[in-house]
Amino acid sequence: MIDSKKIIRELGVEPNKALGQNFLIDEPALERMVEAAEAKGKNVLEIGPGLGVLTDALANEAKRVAAVEIDSKMAAVLTDTLREHANTVIVNRDFLKLPIRDIEALFGGESFTVCANLPYYITSEAAVKLIDSHLSIDRMVLMMQKEAADHFLAGPKQKCYTAVSVISQHYYSVSELMQLSPSSYYPEPAVHSCVLLFERKTHEYDPLYSKTVKAAFSMRRKTLKNNIANLVGKAFAAEVIESAGLSYSARAEELTSDDFMRLSDAVKAFLEA
Numbered sequence: 001m002i003d004s005k006k007i008i009r010e011l012g013v014e015p016n017k018a019l020g021q022n023f024l025i026d027e028p029a030l031e032r033m034v035e036a037a038e039a040k041g042k043n044v045l046e047i048g049p050g051l052g053v054l055t056d057a058l059a060n061e062a063k064r065v066a067a068v069e070i071d072s073k074m075a076a077v078l079t080d081t082l083r084e085h086a087n088t089v090i091v092n093r094d095f096l097k098l099p100i101r102d103i104e105a106l107f108g109g110e111s112f113t114v115c116a117n118l119p120y121y122i123t124s125e126a127a128v129k130l131i132d133s134h135l136s137i138d139r140m141v142l143m144m145q146k147e148a149a150d151h152f153l154a155g156p157k158q159k160c161y162t163a164v165s166v167i168s169q170h171y172y173s174v175s176e177l178m179q180l181s182p183s184s185y186y187p188e189p190a191v192h193s194c195v196l197l198f199e200r201k202t203h204e205y206d207p208l209y210s211k212t213v214k215a216a217f218s219m220r221r222k223t224l225k226n227n228i229a230n231l232v233g234k235a236f237a238a239e240v241i242e243s244a245g246l247s248y249s250a251r252a253e254e255l256t257s258d259d260f261m262r263l264s265d266a267v268k269a270f271l272e273a
């Protein structure tokens with residue numbers, strides 16, 4: 001396992017807190033992540049490779065690894081550390097600004113797996129960018145802050161149940177692989193972490209499904225009727241919701257993924273009529 005602490009000492013660089021630079025120093029956790037990624041012979045995308053601890057382990061197994069790192073200092077170190085891995089490319093870019101077509105091009109349009117210790121400040125945005133897209137992703141192993149993980153795992157009527165929960169669980173079976181304490185990282189973060197496994201359920205991407213879910217959750221205290229009105233107009237909202245077998249006075253946080261499926265189908269039927 002690459003010794004991130006040693007590299008930091010030798011280079012005399014300070015981990016950048018604002019970029020969420022907490023490096024993984026827990027070897028068993030690293031091994032479990034790589035195992036869960038089932039990377040052998042696959043294309044793997046990593047977001048935030050940092051000093052390359054995970055990248056190196058993935059590159060030993062994968063067909064091709066593309067690792068997107070925002071920090072040019074890290075990217076320069078990585079290019080050197082990983083020079084023996086001809087199957088690995090370092091992309092020195094902000095992942096959030098990388099267009100979907102550029103992500104797709106990293107693997108020539110082939111399907112891929114995602115494995116990453118995500119920087120805490122972009123966790124949800126980065127994960128949703130991948131989940132709510134037409135990208136052909138088979139599975140994802142994502143390490144993140146415990147509080148962010150709660151949103152991906154939450155079910156109806158739970159406090160953390162949001163559009164992120166519904167959209168993720170529509171496309172993937174989401175489960176918790178492990179929890180980690182701050183001592184698994186250098187420097188130690190102030191928070192606990194969690195690794196989630198996302199196993200693909202369907203490759204049928206439907207942008208209207210996400211649009212419907214996001215609209216339903218857009219104003220948390222409002223009823224479904226008020227929120228869906230943004231999509232189909234005030235005059236038709238109640239009718240469309242009832243045609244999905246739902247009560248127009250229901251609230252998004254009470255609905256199951258099947259309910260959202262019917263609602264999205266009803267919105268589609270209305271918009272196409």
Ligand code: SAM
Pocket residue numbers: 004019020021022023024047048049050051052053054068069070071074093094095096117118119120122
């Ligand atoms: N993978 C390494 C590990 O596990 O030790 C580092 C993980 S560290 C939690 C997050 C990494 O993401 C840092 O290297 C940081 O520079 C990088 N990063 C932060 N924001 C980013 C962004 N918007 N796009 C790409 N990389 C980013």
